[in-house]
Amino acid sequence: MIQKLLHEGVEVETSIDGYDAGDFPEITAEKQGHRHPVHTVVVTHFELARMIERVNRRFASLLRSELTKLGIEDVGPAQAMVLLAIGDVELSVGELLDRGHYIGSNISYYLKQLGDGGYIDRVASQRDKRSARIRLTEKGEQLCSNLRNAGGAYNRVLARDDDDLRNLEIAFQTLHRLELVWGNAARYGI
Amino acid sequence: MIQKLLHEGVEVETSIDGYDAGDFPEITAEKQGHRHPVHTVVVTHFELARMIERVNRRFASLLRSELTKLGIEDVGPAQAMVLLAIGDVELSVGELLDRGHYIGSNISYYLKQLGDGGYIDRVASQRDKRSARIRLTEKGEQLCSNLRNAGGAYNRVLARDDDDLRNLEIAFQTLHRLELVWGNAARYGI
DNA sequence: GTAACTTACTTCAAATTTTGAAGTAAAATT
DNA sequence: AATTTTACTTCAAAATTTGAAGTAAGTTAC
Numbered sequence: 001m002i003q004k005l006l007h008e009g010v011e012v013e014t015s016i017d018g019y020d021a022g023d024f025p026e027i028t029a030e031k032q033g034h035r036h037p038v039h040t041v042v043v044t045h046f047e048l049a050r051m052i053e054r055v056n057r058r059f060a061s062l063l064r065s066e067l068t069k070l071g072i073e074d075v076g077p078a079q080a081m082v083l084l085a086i087g088d089v090e091l092s093v094g095e096l097l098d099r100g101h102y103i104g105s106n107i108s109y110y111l112k113q114l115g116d117g118g119y120i121d122r123v124a125s126q127r128d129k130r131s132a133r134i135r136l137t138e139k140g141e142q143l144c145s146n147l148r149n150a151g152g153a154y155n156r157v158l159a160r161d162d163d164d165l166r167n168l169e170i171a172f173q174t175l176h177r178l179e180l181v182w183g184n185a186a187r188y189g190i
Numbered sequence: 191m192i193q194k195l196l197h198e199g200v201e202v203e204t205s206i207d208g209y210d211a212g213d214f215p216e217i218t219a220e221k222q223g224h225r226h227p228v229h230t231v232v233v234t235h236f237e238l239a240r241m242i243e244r245v246n247r248r249f250a251s252l253l254r255s256e257l258t259k260l261g262i263e264d265v266g267p268a269q270a271m272v273l274l275a276i277g278d279v280e281l282s283v284g285e286l287l288d289r290g291h292y293i294g295s296n297i298s299y300y301l302k303q304l305g306d307g308g309y310i311d312r313v314a315s316q317r318d319k320r321s322a323r324i325r326l327t328e329k330g331e332q333l334c335s336n337l338r339n340a341g342g343a344y345n346r347v348l349a350r351d352d353d354d355l356r357n358l359e360i361a362f363q364t365l366h367r368l369e370l371v372w373g374n375a376a377r378y379g380i
Numbered sequence: 381g382t383a384a385c386t387t388a389c390t391t392c393a394a395a396t397t398t399t400g401a402a403g404t405a406a407a408a409t410t
Numbered sequence: 411a412a413t414t415t416t417a418c419t420t421c422a423a424a425a426t427t428t429g430a431a432g433t434a435a436g437t438t439a440c
Contacts, residue, residue: 042349042355042359043355043358043359043361043362044341044345045341045344045345045348046274046337046338046341047362048358048361048362048365049249049253049271050271050274050275050289050290051362051365051366051369052242052245052246052249052365053246053249053271053290054290054291054369055242055365055368055369055372056239056242056243056246057290057291057292057398058291058368058369058372058373058376059239059242059243059368059372061376062372062375062376063239065376076424076425076426077425078425078426078427081239081240081243084236084240085240092388092389093388093389093390094387094388094389099240100240100243100244100247101244101247101248102247102427103427103428103429104388104389104390105389105390105391105392105427105428105429105430106426106427106428107389108389108390108391109390109391109426109427110426111390112390112391128387128388128435128436129434129435129436130387130388130389130433130434130435130436131387131388131389131435132388132389132390147236148236151234151235151236154235154371154372154375155234155235157371158235158367158368158371159232165232165233167360167363167364168233168238168364169232169233170357170360170361170364171233171238171360171361171364171365172233172237172238172241173357174357174358174360174361175238175241175242175245175361176241177348178245178248178249178348179241179244179245179248181344181347181348182245182248182249182252182344183248185252185344186248186251186252186255247427266395266396266397268396268397268398282417282418283417283418283419284416284417284418292398293398293399293400294417294418294419295398295399295400295401295418295419295420295421296397296398296399297418298418298419298420299397299398299419299420300397301419302419302420318406318407318416318417319405319406319407320404320405320406320407320416320417320418321406321416321417321418322417322418322419
């Protein structure tokens with residue numbers, strides 16, 4: 001609707017990697033000297049959003065099964081994501097909120113569970129006693145490290161060569177752009 | 191961990207688009223004739239997953255606010271995504287499941303709400319009476335169309351030129367690859 | 381110095397979303 | 411005709427997210 005056929009001599013690929021054309025409302029092709037897109041599918045806003053939703057679901061269930069394999073019962077995928085977001089630095093709740101765009105009460109809730117499970121330590125900051133400083137405990141680091149370990153196999157499958165790496169990076173940066181655009185829109189209205 | 195420095199003469203960019211290097215555990219740079227990545231940040235599995243989680247959250251809240259603007263109270267973002275997934279074709283619940291990798295009982299639940307709200311019609315298939323055929327009602331199409339309309343502004347911001355389009359497409363296809371890899375892994379184990 | 385305001389979080393209760401076990405009925409298979 | 415499989419639905423419970431209200435520490439303006 002927004003982008004119309006940009007070039008003459010349009011060719012339509014009927015199938016891309018398992019998806020049939022029905023999944024893409026708008027398809028157009030371009031023939032330029034570019035290496036990357038042989039065909040250009042014009043991807044809309046909502047298609048990306050739906051894809052992201054699906055992929056997110058997939059990942060959550062994968063993470064759940066990794067956790068099960070590790071025999072961990074008191075940490076769900078959402079909490080595991082919080083642990084991974086904390087990583088190996090010490091930070092405040094506020095910084096953690098920024099990292100994941102969580103809602104405050106939500107993080108509080110997760111941190112409570114993770115604290116109870118012994119995965120994180122919380123120390124009141126010296127300078128500002130309102131601010132709780134968070135860090136992983138030994139146990140928390142162990143879990144993250146196990147998860148990262150298990151994740152290594154996926155990294156190897158996903159990043160087979162330079163081309164893959166490039167695409168992963170473009171995907172990452174494009175998602176970051178989506179994040180900014182959608183986030184600003186929500187705050188300031190487009 | 192997986193990808194080590196691939197080339198000599200490594201240069202590290204300390205900041206990318208608002209993110210500081212601390213967000214990326216592994217950074218390496220390459221100097222090749224490629225146009226796209228001046229620097230290559232090696233993006234891992236989990237970083238992509240965290241990004242996807244964040245972006246998903248952003249989008250959901252944006253969608254929620256669009257729905258509020260439209261004065262719609264009986265459809266949440268999740269249900270709206272189902273409506274958008276249905277689109278303008280008539281399909282069975284099974285096909286819808288595939289489209290979003292939903293869990294059966296989940297879709298059933300949403301479809302019930304959407305049916306009650308008058309957004310979809312369900313007709314038992316003639317050939318196979320187990321299979322319910324789903325399609326949007328006038329009201330459902332209206333809502334989707336309003337949403338797509340509102341979405342147009344985002345498409346214009348996101349896809350400013352050919353380069354943007356290419357990146358959006360690469361992001362889309364890369365996400366699809368993630369979907370497949372993570373999905374297969376969940377079923378068959380890496 | 382103290383009253384008012386802001387910041388940084390926590391708590392709780394409710395809403396939403398997801399999950400899984402069990403059920404139903406039609407179709408396919410044996 | 412009996413059995414199994416498919417295509418869904420229902421229900422109850424669990425997980426996650428949200429928002430309103432609260433607390434306590436810090437800041438600012440008299």
